[in-house]
Amino acid sequence: MTAFTYDALPGRVVFGPGVASTRLIAEVDAFGAQRILLIAGESETALARELCAPFADRVTATFSGIRPHVPLEVAESAREAAADADLVLCVGGGSTTGTAKAVALTTGLPIVAVPTTYAGSEVTPVWGLTQGSRKTTGTDPVVLPRTVVYDPDLTLTLPAALSVASGLNAMAHCVEAFWAPRRNPVSSAVAEDGIRHLAAGLPVIATDPEDGGARADLLLGAYLAGSAFAVAGSGLHHKICHVLGGAFDLPHAETHAIVLPYVLAFNAPNAPRAATRIAAALGQQDAVQGLHELGHKLGVPAGLRELGLGRSDVDAVLDDILALAPADNPSPVTANGLKALLVAAWSGTAPTGEDA
Known part of the structure; x- marks a missing residue:
């Protein structure tokens, strides 16, 4: 066995069928969040709002302008939407999580992620932004979602x-x-x-x-x-x-x-x-x-x-x-x-x- 270094990453994972409906409010409450920025693509906005129904009064802004590879202009628009937020909640796939990370990168806001695909971005500290035709990636622990709610039921309708x-x-x-x-x-x-x-x-x-x-x-x-x-x-x-x-x-x-x-x-x-x-x-x-x-x-x-x-x-x-x-x-x-x-x-x- 060779010597090695393993950096265990912090983060809470909640996994199971139906947990997005039954456990999400408790996970949000754990942060004491009162002003939530909801990030969800247009195809997932209805689902996201349904999941947020128990704490809808605390969702003060919604950003749905998701695009693949997170163009810089999309990141800047999402950051503007986060002006008064104390938590970012993202519901969707890798591009949605990537947009939430772009917000956290400059604001330091904590992220609660609810994945609806198998992207895996929700448990990595890797961010990516695209300007023009060039994509830049980096690693920063501030973009790592603090809590991830994995609900297999949310993927049942994924084509x-x-x-x-x-x-x-x-x-x-x-x-x-x-x-x-x-x-x-x-x-x-x-x-x-x-x-x-x-x-x-x-x-x-x-x-x-x-x-x-x-x-x-x-x-x-x-x-x-x-x-x-x-x-x-x-x-x-x-x-x-x-x-x-x-x-x-x-x-x-x-x-x-x-x-x-x-x-x-x-x-x-x-x-x-x-x-x-x-x-x-x-x-x-x-x-x-x-x-x-x-x-x-x-x-x-x-x-x-x-x-x-x-x-x-x-x-x-x-x-x-x-x-x-x-x-x-x-x-x-x-x-x-x-x-x-x-x-x-x-x-x-x-x-x-x-x-x-």
């Missing part, structure tokens, strides 16, 4: 296709935790268990979106994934997806779902122990093939070109990704290797480790 993409985005957090810069035995164990729950829930949800047990598996897997990612940090996969998402406004979850098996194929030859553990958690003999086949079975788009990315766009972001590539990535990141990875992910060809 199957979005559930799959969001679940595979969580899978990316788990896989990358095995070789991210601050990896350690604890975060790897958490990530491995997260993969097991996600692999169990995803195929079921694809055919029966209202299966409560599978929804609970996915939500627990997403929590474990976010927890592992929060401690281990961001590796090559996330650097690629953040640059692509910020530059071309690609859908966050779908981009991660498509790129993941290609980064795994790139790194697996030089991270055999990690690949073995990932394969075992997936219930497969080979991690790369197993993950690629899972995505294909679940209907993940075959390549980034199906999201509207042009072939020339790959060349346009190579230098930006190279500048961010971690120095300790299992496979050295070269211009030729990275280009081969991106072209394969763009075209949707079967992932291999030949270019690592």
Whole structure:
């Protein structure tokens, strides 16, 4: 056993079917909040207001102008809405949580998060803002939600296709935790268990979106994934997806779902122990093939070109990704290797480790 450092992150988690309806008021009361900024996208505003009904008089402002990758102008508008608030309550997916984090980053306000997807952002201290075509990310404990209320019932109406993409985005957090810069035995164990729950829930949800047990598996897997990612940090996969998402406004979850098996194929030859553990958690003999086949079975788009990315766009972001590539990535990141990875992910060809 090698020496390691593990930074356990503070935060309260309340998990269970129906807890958003029965426990949210107590979690809000714990902060003594009297002026709450509610952040929820337009599609979730009705749900958010229903959950807030027991303390509606304390919701003094609502912000619904959510956009993916949190453009700076959206962050500034949300911060203006928080002028008199003493708590931020966010109900929604990763972009909604990201907007709440943008508010906390400059105001220091505590966040109570109620996730409705499997983004995992609610348990990480990572924030992201996009200005123009460039996305900037950072880490600050002030943006880490103080309390997270996980209610599988809130995900029952999440469409199957979005559930799959969001679940595979969580899978990316788990896989990358095995070789991210601050990896350690604890975060790897958490990530491995997260993969097991996600692999169990995803195929079921694809055919029966209202299966409560599978929804609970996915939500627990997403929590474990976010927890592992929060401690281990961001590796090559996330650097690629953040640059692509910020530059071309690609859908966050779908981009991660498509790129993941290609980064795994790139790194697996030089991270055999990690690949073995990932394969075992997936219930497969080979991690790369197993993950690629899972995505294909679940209907993940075959390549980034199906999201509207042009072939020339790959060349346009190579230098930006190279500048961010971690120095300790299992496979050295070269211009030729990275280009081969991106072209394969763009075209949707079967992932291999030949270019690592």
